[in-house]
Amino acid sequence: MSEAVRATVDAALHAADVAAKWAIVAAMAAMVAVVSTQVGLRYLFNSSIGWADEVSRLAFVWSIFLAIPVGVRMKAHIGIDLLVNLLPASLRSLLARGVALASAGIMALVGWQSYVLASDQWDEKMASLEFSASWFVVAVCVGAVHSCAHLLRLAAFGPWASESALLATE
Numbered sequence: 001m002s003e004a005v006r007a008t009v010d011a012a013l014h015a016a017d018v019a020a021k022w023a024i025v026a027a028m029a030a031m032v033a034v035v036s037t038q039v040g041l042r043y044l045f046n047s048s049i050g051w052a053d054e055v056s057r058l059a060f061v062w063s064i065f066l067a068i069p070v071g072v073r074m075k076a077h078i079g080i081d082l083l084v085n086l087l088p089a090s091l092r093s094l095l096a097r098g099v100a101l102a103s104a105g106i107m108a109l110v111g112w113q114s115y116v117l118a119s120d121q122w123d124e125k126m127a128s129l130e131f132s133a134s135w136f137v138v139a140v141c142v143g144a145v146h147s148c149a150h151l152l153r154l155a156a157f158g159p160w161a162s163e164s165a166l167l168a169t170e
Helices: 003-045 052-073 089-120 135-157
Strands: none
Touching (some): 003 135, 052 135, 089 135
8 A cells, every 4th residue: 555545544543542542641630530539438537429330431441442443553462472472473463463453353243243232222221310221232333343453454564663653742
């Protein structure tokens, strides 16, 4: 594929990664704020927030599933490569692209099934809030689709040239 296509794909994925990074920061900040407030109210004033558990759990779930694709890009997930490292470089590259393509297929399936599940359960409400309980599953769908995009990019173009742009605070 042409270098222009690669640059366009890289720019789009980079923008999605930056958005995910800031959404993770917001979700973690919300989780810390809600849990800290809940603990303070409980122990200092013998009171509590009825929706604190669900909101903190929702923020936690979103932060985890938004972080998975960023980990895919940065090769932060655990892998066992003892035997793979014994292969010649060309075969290693081919195997890595094949595994990335197979993994993208699995992530596409997870994304599709989580979409179906979220759609089917959209009418169910959270116990303490008037929001759909499907927002927990939507996080899985978003993370799976974003991961699938990274894995397809890896299968098509190979590893990223540099991770410094992602790691820099923007």
